[in-house]
Amino acid sequence: MARIADSKHAASALSARDIANAVAKHKSIFFRVKASDGALIDYSAATNGALKLIPGAKGMQALREDYDAMLDAGLLPWGAPSFDEPMRQCLQLENQAKASLA
Structure with a gap:
């Protein structure tokens, strides 16, 4: 999602x-x-303005720990961004998606 948000294709995808x-x-x-x-997750709600790409605090902490563990284990490419960067991009995409429906 972060890569889509940061690409020239974001607007057309949304x-x-x-x-x-x-x-x-x-x-x-x-x-x-x-x-x-x-x-049950209501996927149709996501297409109608309730898209949620960024989890709450507990989920965010779990994702951060997992991302950091992948960095430490060498599972992500050298020079991979810090956890905060893809989260910022996902939040940007989430906001753009919601704004596109307004």
């Missing part, structure tokens, strides 16, 4: 509503996942 709706429908059938509260 405006492709038909593709977003098709992906949401597909995911709701084949990739039913529960949120941390146990409720």
Whole structure:
């Protein structure tokens, strides 16, 4: 997501509503996942203004620890950005997606 947010394709990806709706429908059938509260994730809500790419504090800490562990283990390429950079890009994409619906 961070790479899309930082590319020239972000605007066209965000405006492709038909593709977003098709992906949401597909995911709701084949990739039913529960949120941390146990409720099924409503993918169609994400296409209608409720997109959430950045987790809450607990999820953010878990992601940060995982990212740092991958950096330490050499699983990410040399020169990979700090955790905060892709999170900033994802937040930017989340905000752009919501603004595109306004």
